[in-house]
Amino acid sequence: MEVDADTAASWRVARSVPLLKLVSAVALLLIGYGLAYGDPITLGLAVLVAVALLGWAVRDLVAPVRLAVDEGGVTVVTGFARRRHLPWDRIERITVDNRPRLGLRTETLEIDAGDSLHLFGAYDLGAAPDDVADVLRAARLRSAAEPPG
Template sequence: MDAEASPVGQWRVPAGVPLAKLAGAVALVAVGLLLAEGDPVQLTLVGLAVAGLVGWALRDLLAPVRLAVDPAGVVVVQGFAGRRLLPWATVERITVDRRPRLGLTTDLLEIDTGESLHLFGRYDLGAAPDEVAEALQAARPA
């Protein structure tokens, strides 16, 4: 089945996330130009950081749908902007991993196929990982 077939549900990066990354890149350029004072090493480091942020934002714009579900299985993003169908038969577990870190709790949706582990956070999905896990479990054939 084609990974682009009509999904039952899909989750995408919120529109504000790539915009925030691009705004961060612009701010980094401005701060870098003000503070680097023509130093080629500092300008190079700022340039690399800006290129990384722009690349990260570009990925969000080119492949905003990170996860989709249809009767055949789960479609996940693979590589920079590719897609991969995980048939239901290969999906062993769908869980939410909750970890406290620096006073905050981080939730990650985990889709385990035995051979690969796919992790998605709130900013990948545009929804709470708990809600997405419930939707995936509901869409999974009995």
């Protein structure tokens, strides 16, 4: 989390995550090339998955800050790397969904803006979704308590 002021903070993908994706893509290409000797389908699948990993890593490099909050609301990344500001009056709910998956417990921060739902995992935020939700709720309460203009 990067803190800019009392009511401003941002959360970003950890710097190691895009690097891990890039290294994985290169390793996959090398392993796929070694295993695909004479088999174009195996090599094609390895290239396809490596390109997907590279695209995912590029998104992490182009838009590393996934969520930011200030006195006016939150800014989220939508699509590949577009940013969208959501004023507090458009946000209906800030919740954390806890679910068991594959024997592990996963948490997802959900920001419900009525016409859109924005989901963030721990890897997107570089922090626990519960902690981020607490900061967002506190910022929302502070902005509601401040006198207008």
